[in-house]
Amino acid sequence: MAPILPEFNSLRLEEASTDGAPAWDLPAASLATPAADTRQILTFTFFTLICYLSIGLPLAILPAYVHLRMGFSAVLAGLVISIQYIATFLSRPWAGRISDRQGARVSVLWGMGACTASGFLLLIAVAVHFNPWLSFLSLIASRLVLGVGESLGSTGASLWGISSAGHEHTAKVISFNGVSTYSGLALGAPLGVLMENAWGLSSIGVLTILLCGLSFVIAARKTPVPVEPGQHLPFRHVLGRVAPHGMVLALGGVGYSVLATFVTLFYASRHWNGAALCLTAFGAAFIGARLLFIRVIDRFGGFPVAMVCLTVESAGVLLLWLAHSPWMAFAGAALAGFGNSLVFPALGVEAVRRVSIENRGTALSVYTVFADVSFFLVGPVAGAVIGGFGYASVFLFALACVLAALGIVMVLGAINCD
Numbered sequence: 001m002a003p004i005l006p007e008f009n010s011l012r013l014e015e016a017s018t019d020g021a022p023a024w025d026l027p028a029a030s031l032a033t034p035a036a037d038t039r040q041i042l043t044f045t046f047f048t049l050i051c052y053l054s055i056g057l058p059l060a061i062l063p064a065y066v067h068l069r070m071g072f073s074a075v076l077a078g079l080v081i082s083i084q085y086i087a088t089f090l091s092r093p094w095a096g097r098i099s100d101r102q103g104a105r106v107s108v109l110w111g112m113g114a115c116t117a118s119g120f121l122l123l124i125a126v127a128v129h130f131n132p133w134l135s136f137l138s139l140i141a142s143r144l145v146l147g148v149g150e151s152l153g154s155t156g157a158s159l160w161g162i163s164s165a166g167h168e169h170t171a172k173v174i175s176f177n178g179v180s181t182y183s184g185l186a187l188g189a190p191l192g193v194l195m196e197n198a199w200g201l202s203s204i205g206v207l208t209i210l211l212c213g214l215s216f217v218i219a220a221r222k223t224p225v226p227v228e229p230g231q232h233l234p235f236r237h238v239l240g241r242v243a244p245h246g247m248v249l250a251l252g253g254v255g256y257s258v259l260a261t262f263v264t265l266f267y268a269s270r271h272w273n274g275a276a277l278c279l280t281a282f283g284a285a286f287i288g289a290r291l292l293f294i295r296v297i298d299r300f301g302g303f304p305v306a307m308v309c310l311t312v313e314s315a316g317v318l319l320l321w322l323a324h325s326p327w328m329a330f331a332g333a334a335l336a337g338f339g340n341s342l343v344f345p346a347l348g349v350e351a352v353r354r355v356s357i358e359n360r361g362t363a364l365s366v367y368t369v370f371a372d373v374s375f376f377l378v379g380p381v382a383g384a385v386i387g388g389f390g391y392a393s394v395f396l397f398a399l400a401c402v403l404a405a406l407g408i409v410m411v412l413g414a415i416n417c418d
Contacts, residue, residue, distance in 0.1 A: 037165055041176050043222075044161035047108050049180035050215045051153040054115045055084070055146060056188020057204045058122070060276040061196050062139065064264050070132050074265065075383040080139055081261045082379025087147030089372040095155040096365030104160035104361070105224040111153025112216035118146035119208030126202040147372075149212070154181070155368070159361040163225040167357060171297045174345040174364075179290045182337070185260070186283025190276045238362050242351040244412055246370030251405035252310055252343045253371050255317045255336050255398045256282065257378035263333075266391040272326040281330050282337035289341035297342065302350040303413030305342050310406040313339030317402055321395035332395075344371075347409070350416075 059081070067077035099107045125138035154177065161173040195203045259282060267275035297305050316336030323329035348367055355363045382394045 037169060037172065038176070041161045041165050041169065041173050042180075044157050044164065045173070045177045045180040047112065047157040047160075047215060047219060048154045048177050049184045050211055051111065051115060051150050051157075052181045052184030053188045054118065054184075054208045054212060055150060056185040056279075057192035057195070057208060058201070059185065059192065059260060060189040060264050060279060061192050061201065061204070063261060064268065065201065066136065066139070067265065068268075070136065072132075072136065073383075074386060075380055076136070077265070078261050078379035078383040080136070080143060082257075082375055082377070083140055084143040084147035084150070085372040085375040087144040088151045088375075089147075089369055091148045091151040092155070092365040092369045092372060093362070095151045096362035098152070099156050099159040099361035099365070100359065103224050104156040104163060105219060105222065107152045107156025107361075108160060108219045109216060111149045111151070111156060112212050112219055114145050114149030114152060115212040116149075116209055116216065118142045118149060119205045119212065121145060122205035122208065123202055126200065126205065151365070151368075151372075155361065155365045158364055160225065162360065167360075170352060170360075171345050171349045172294065174348045175290050175294050175297075175342070178341070178344050179287050182283040182286040186280045186287070189279040189283075193276045238355055238359060238366050241354040242363055242367045243370075244408065245347040245351040246367050248306065248310075248347055248405045248409045248412070249344060249367065250370040250374035251401045251408070252306075252313065252340065253374050254378055254401035255313055255395075256340055257375050258382050258394045258398045259320070259333060259336065261379050262382060262386065262391065262394055263329075265386075266394070267326065267329075269391045270326075272329075274326055274330075278330055278333040281334040282340075285334040285337035286341045289338045290345075293342060297346050297349055302346040302348075303409060303416055305346040306409045307406065307413060309339050309342045309346065310402055310409060311339070313343070314399060314402045314406065315339070317395055317399045321392055321399060323392075343405075350412075 062080050063077040066072050066080050067074055095107055095111075098110070119142075121138055121142035125135045125142060128134045128138060157180075158173060158177050161177065162170050165173060192204055195207065260279060263278045264275040267273070267278075313336050316332045316334070316339055319332030319335060320329055321332075323332055348364065351367045352360045352363045382397060385397050386394050
């Protein structure tokens, strides 16, 4: 896959002088049109797309593969998905420091390399399928390495885009980074199912190696942006500033987490077909909302937008809980995706405002850590809920979490207005 735009889009022009500098010395933001800004941003969020395509490919396959084919419990089936976020959680601060201090391109290169390695580990898991526990451990290793790749790749891509396009485009970069995230998941889930049915699980490992290896080469050829000078705050200080926003992100993301992890088993328990399409519906609605309402954060502010989005998401999760047909579940997934779409950028903009420019890579990584913790905990906790109350109950659990997130963001919004 080729980069979306040529290399010149990543160049940064010098700031204009007050006595009338020539046009080529003006800031890039003053010369670029909105369309050019978007195209430039997409050359960096492309790497996030590849990261999450790699995550999406096995997403609808592994829970059923581990539970139904390998014979492990539903809790372990959830763990094989959510354990990825242990590595992502642990590597987020590292990814932020690398992006802030060594440059975003370094973070992206290491991320693409880790995602490539995860593909090789997936091939090993398939090769040793005759030993279920050894195969399971290889799957766990693949997911852990992929978690590191996600952290490095997506954090680096976000900061690279912000630094290149200009900090005034932070909301736009975060929004398009999210579009890339869910585009990768929405494309990857059904593609992974088709590939696994046709050629087996090993084909997903091969495609992961090819896509991520090529992306590594593309990143290596792109022009880096300068590292911002200044005082770099310790991780704990940044954590304290963005933790309230992160809590909302964590609770608001539970709806997606339970859908992504257990929708295959939920559909199987009802004897329905098309579970992967629920993830596609979520992703398509998510992307559509981002593209249609990308400017509302700058117009109305992060907190009001987050309140509306969480309200819509809670309605979608409620519909999933009450679903008595696959189409009702499909509609609930789409509504949840539409509502969840702007939660991350709306609160992300508010979070990064609380730190200086040279610490924004760390702030983004710390903010995203809360989603990682949520994704990791949701798998085992939701698996236990399913074990006690059935598959539908997991969406009632998600609804309670989303409503809690709505309550917190209403308090944050009220404090911000004072």
